[in-house]
Amino acid sequence: MKKIMNDPNEIVDEMIEGMIVAHSQLIQRVPETGIIQRRAEKTGKVGIVSGGGSGHEPAHAGFVGEGMLSAAVCGAVFTSPTPDQILEAIKVADEGAGVFLIIKNYSGDIMNFEMAQELAEMEDIEVESIVVDDDVAVEDSIFTQGKRGVAGTIFVHKILGYAAQQGKSIKEIKKLAEELVPNIKSIGLALTGVTTPGASQASFTLGENEIEYGVGIHGEPGYRREKLQPSYDLAEELLTKLAEEFDVTRRFAVIINGLGGTPLMEQYVFTNDVKKLMDKDEWSIDFYKVGNFMTSLEMQGLSLTLLCLEDDFYMEALSAPVETISW
Amino acid sequence: MKKIMNDPNEIVDEMIEGMIVAHSQLIQRVPETGIIQRRAEKTGKVGIVSGGGSGHEPAHAGFVGEGMLSAAVCGAVFTSPTPDQILEAIKVADEGAGVFLIIKNYSGDIMNFEMAQELAEMEDIEVESIVVDDDVAVEDSIFTQGKRGVAGTIFVHKILGYAAQQGKSIKEIKKLAEELVPNIKSIGLALTGVTTPGASQASFTLGENEIEYGVGIHGEPGYRREKLQPSYDLAEELLTKLAEEFDVTRRFAVIINGLGGTPLMEQYVFTNDVKKLMDKDEWSIDFYKVGNFMTSLEMQGLSLTLLCLEDDFYMEALSAPVETISW
């Protein structure tokens, strides 16, 4: 896999530098760390911190800014950042009202964020957290690590970021987060695997006409391979999987998320099919995001996220303006 | 090439539909056309219309909105829209002060827009236009079609859109455009070719470790193939080509434009290298855009655009807020 890069070991560092020069009005780097911090003024509100491995750009740094994240921590490619880095991010995000961590459900992320939380508490910073596990592709997850956190995390960033901006307390944010996450479900599909910088082979390889349902955002294999179907059928497969997860409420916010190598044209075609299918079921979509939000390097494919709009606060939060690079 | 689509003949239509459902607050479709119109209120100012073949998303419809384009016309994939469609776009964009057309320098685009302009003038709409030809890759262009219009067109959209919003007359916009375009230079490179929907083969094929400099945004071949170099060297090659085009002023606005399949991570690494090289030459970059703006379906690669900030109005225009999907 050809990549525009220099030394694969420096790729995250150079990416952060590039990001900073391009968006210096909005963000700044905490020197010598993988932490990107917003430039917004501190106002004594709860800080929101997210992060994880790199390779998912614009996540997470693209969502740093007034009304969303206070800071994001970038680990190595597909590798959770370390506790000391997360601790540092907690410190810069702390405005006196505590810091809330948004963690995706991976062993590595959980352990590193947990250790950071312990370290922060030793320094008397109040820290709470939520683990996002929106990916319904993983079956049989009860006795294991559970489900993965994927693109639905972006909704968590936005809604909790808004709550913090509104001056909610860390306990209120914790409660909001616990109610919110079970309402978010995602599932993806891939047309290609993904190759990490410097690696000699792709995570997996698909045939010339083959796709895979249920892949993760780190090249984790999915639940089924088959021949590429028309977009409408792909949308139907993903929506059917998601529909099993919801019952009463039929109003949704949707993310159609490109995985990095999928042109916008295809994402919009797919959006059109999702809309058609939702109309057929008389499910309404009140809010759309279409684009590359939580990617997997150059992977071709996309994911579909539904957020059940149970609480009116969700729409209020989603519609509020923010100053970030990528929301 | 696997694509998420249904019928390749319907791909543009379905894409437009998807775009509209996703962004219905900002844009609307002129029924049964390939025209996307902004929802902003009409205020009697000059209308700005752009367009061209599809497959370059978010261009051009992503730049429709208050402060930028009044309307965009989407042709078939890589095929200029027809005169009747462009005429229709001119009509919906007309608020009484005339309509200005932004045309990229391709035979097809020029002829179709020219015919539309003739038709509009027959209906007493004042129409002026500019042809954008920012791609310096094409050498020896004096006695031919000239140079291609590529990503630099986005700057033209933004600056003329702002001028129109400020209430400038169509003659003033024409003058501004004629001064602006020679200050914009672009050049691209590809890691892969591109396959149009339904086509059985790619426009060109590159080896496992091969890149091509100077490619166009329709899979047109470039000026040189060679082994993939580190990002820094790629940036140096492109900047050297661009530098030949400028002399005195050393303040620039820059677009680092992903061609569709290039992850943001690589675009930011490249951005960092561009910054380093510009610093070395003591050229200053006052404004950055990094992302996918003028793409070529799923092509991997990027282009670099420099706008020489000769006139202070350019920065004022670039910095002004807009309400579009993708600026």
Add this chain to the structure above:
Amino acid sequence: MNMDLQTGIRWMELFNEDIQQNKDYLTQLDTPIGDSDHGNNMSRGMDQVIQAIEAESPDSLEALLKLVTSTLLSKVGGASGPLYGSAFMGMLKILKGDNTSSWDKVLRGGLDSIQKRGKAEVGDKTMVDVWAPVVKSLENKQLTHVVIEEAVEATKPLKAKKGRASYVGDRSIGHIDPGAYSSALLFQAMLKSEEK
């Protein structure tokens, strides 16, 4: 040669068949020196032309040319849309001006329109390099299939100066121009329409 409504319709039908059969080949020609869509463009356009003829049953050669013009102009796009559209519009103009014009004069009007719109000269490696010798041979009553074939072949060594192929400079040399090829199909079909 003579042209009337029936021959004209047959001409368009034959042209459409050839275009559909050669769709992939035209796109292939448009790949090394263009953007791989000439087959699609012509196929889409001619499909619509045939549909329009069936739907509207034009009752004169003039009405037919008018229908072909407006269909090509509004359905093809790209470079070939306005050029083929202009060609038929130019032919229509001559016919309208003088209903008794000989067919070579009519075609000359088409060629003039192409050149007015596209500013290409003979030798620029475009469809003009087929239109110009064809019209000339017709004027001299010497138009044959061979003349057409030779005209297309002759675009191969040329370096493109107009259209998308001009962007590849010297590397356009050695390839047949796609628009020249589709124009050859047009004139082959014209000859066949008369043969019948």
Add this chain to the structure above:
Amino acid sequence: MNMDLQTGIRWMELFNEDIQQNKDYLTQLDTPIGDSDHGNNMSRGMDQVIQAIEAESPDSLEALLKLVTSTLLSKVGGASGPLYGSAFMGMLKILKGDNTSSWDKVLRGGLDSIQKRGKAEVGDKTMVDVWAPVVKSLENKQLTHVVIEEAVEATKPLKAKKGRASYVGDRSIGHIDPGAYSSALLFQAMLKSEEK
């Protein structure tokens, strides 16, 4: 077995060599059931450990373990960073509490810490499946290279219940766990450090 500062340093050096040599293989193991980075993660971490030892010349086994702990915690990330970090931290705790603790007690402290942090049980197809039998054999004074090899091999038929491999469910069966393999390298290096 006995451990002292010199043996400890040699242990880390040997472990580093093995990790660097097996970097690609570890990543390969992490491909079908993980995210293809275990080799990178361990290589980055151990490279830093060796640099830290050279830079800081720890003057006691305790100081060495402390240095390894903080380096792994701050340079590796992912799952293996906090787990290996916790392992050395757990070992350090035992040694700090009682300087005369036998080495198997110290390692037991490491294992406990891994399980506290990662909540994995024996049979979950993680590094615990190497750590647990190794510690037990050491307690019984029966630790050999063969024991270690068998423990790694034994992860192959297991279905993963913790870590990233658990996301692939049944399809984790039939693959060696990468963290188990790197832990095996750790203990092989430990045995070699003593042999010398």
